[in-house]
Amino acid sequence: MNAEIDREDGGEAEAETETESVAESQSQSETTPDAEVDAGVTPDADADTDALDEGEWVDARHLLYDMVSTPSVSGDEEAAAEVLKAFFEAHDREVWIDEVGNVRVPADDAVLLTSHIDTVPGDVPVKIEDGVLWGRGSVDATGPLCSMAAAAVETGVSFVGVVGEETSSRGAWHLVEDREEPDAVVNGEPSGWDGVTLGYRGFLSGTYIATSELGHSSRPEENAIQSAVAWWSRVADFFDEERDGVFDTVTTKPVTFDGGPTDDGLAVEATVDVQFRVPPRLSIDDVREVAEGELTRGGVHWNKPIPPVMMSPRTDVARAFRVAIRNVGGVKPRLLRKTGTSDMNIFAGTWDCPMATYGPGDSDLDHAPNEHLDLAEFDSAIDVLVDVCERLADD
Template sequence: MTVSAPLDTEIPGADGVLDTPGRRLLADLVPVPSPSGEESAAGSRLAAFFEDRGREVWVDDAGNVRAPGDDSVLLTSHVDTVPGDVPVRVEQGDEELGAAGPVLWGRGSVDATGPLAAMAVAAVETGASFVGVVGEETDSRGARYLIEDREAPETVINGEPSGWEAITLGYRGIVGGEYAASTPAGHGARPEANAIDHATAWWERVRAAVDDANGQAEPGGFDTITATAASVDGGLAADGSAVTASMATRFRVPASETPDSVRALVDDCLDAGEVAWGQSIPPHVASPRGVLPAALRKAIRDAGGEPTHLHKTGTADANLYADAWDVPVVTYGPGDAELDHAPDERLPLAEFDRAVTVLTTACAQLTD
């Protein structure tokens, strides 16, 4: 295959700090805009990193960057980022993050170009399998393609920010639906409910049903359903014959539920209109026992850290891998997840270095 070589990116404040292959790769990737659907330029740079080091690498039909290796462990993270411009630069020190050294600012530095670059370095160092997937921030099309196109590895470490001392064991799932209603047009003085009334009343019932299902649990917590209205539209149709209303909705699914059970809960709230359901991702909770989390905990301790376990309220490709392949899957990567998608997204380079060390040490154990 032909891939373009990394560019000599000029980053303000970076003189003298891009002194390892991992830091250089990270600095090559972060300045390249890679919102979902526009990952090809970043993917090309990532592929060049492997090709320059003698690894087999190709870009598959979905756009995933694949470097096959020892399938005792598959290292995978996503190439895409959310949209947004965070000026790329290196600043010295960061009191809020407790960092004394250089800190790289830029969209994706945390979610998830930092984890992606750390995994690429560890894969080259240890011979582990690697895939950089596309579309994680939207429809997970890269991960969905991957699980259909290759056999299951023995274990998976999915790259997302956890902080270098933490291992993420669980994520909620997600299911989305589009509500739509239509009623005949009529004079505004008439008392009958129109489609917009039906939509708003339906959403109020949905929120009430979700609150009842959650009971006394803290709203938005790992063990709760979260209902979110992503967009809403409505009004008189162009031909004047009807009033229409639509609402795009998303529901986070805790481990105590399934996408099907959440769909049923929402459908029970209908008395007009209908919901067209889209793709879903099931929740996932990994066991802290077993060789995979043990290898990461040992590697964190060897690097001078004290490992902890996390359960996140979001959703990740890790859920799809665990569901489809039925193998141990955990998530790990440098960065403060509170900075995901944020306008001040940034990553201390010392934390990135520690994560590279942890991943390399863990993969060496798993591929031995």
């Protein structure tokens, strides 16, 4: 899930994957990406691959193992895309890879299943122990991706594996520009097999730039560096408010700060790269207006924003998940909202159709060095997705 990064330039920023119950609005989790490890994948020769041949969804388990064993860091998804494409070809589905690298599987548009192919860097040795698959992407989001691929084959609905979600979301942006709106969307990210995510905060980033005349340090006038510090302090103070849960709060973060004399020695320049997480109670414009209203010098160059999203629990998609989760496991479904950002934000900002985000796995393990997925949970998620797709196709 791309909650952890600068969505415009791909630079790493804060980790923010807190999950809140829609019913209780209570914070559940927060993780920090393992940014120091390499991007390789190391399959374990002694892995208990016999577990792949257990249960109803044998082909899906093998796809999951093959995909997790194939490096797919953002920007280098080609090999994994070919593995995914071959899975659909083996099941006689029309499939192609589009110009940005998305794996496209057109069919019944009663529901579009979509998740991301790419992962963050990190060498988590691929192994299976006691029915649990370890490896980078097993949770975020190769597990959700492969569960959706299996459900798409089983039910005949549309599927897209998108690229670049962990950086610029280039796959999702291309998709909303290149195809018509489906009747419903299920986006793939870990929610746990018995949970469904209905909301995400939005994302706004930009660069503040100010210059001032270079003068002696004894002069009382504020220089560009002081202006930058003062501006950001005012903005952060404005959004420093007490609310119930992080989800309803605007999170403000300075990412980089740089300042000093210009190359010609005639001026002082200051730049600050800033990020905002925007709750659905506000719009991107609301936050931008506050930030610009606090300017006394300089200006802000804004990057392409990602709007917040909060879907009603009463949509056809949400209802289908509630029924399916009860049918599969006999448990009460968990309705979630997350403090980060996902491709569902992009889909909801363009397509006027019901949608939700779903997938097996514990989002606390997103980007973690111990990322792993229980194969029994993976199977249960496929059962839920098949039930959901059949219900939506029958409506």
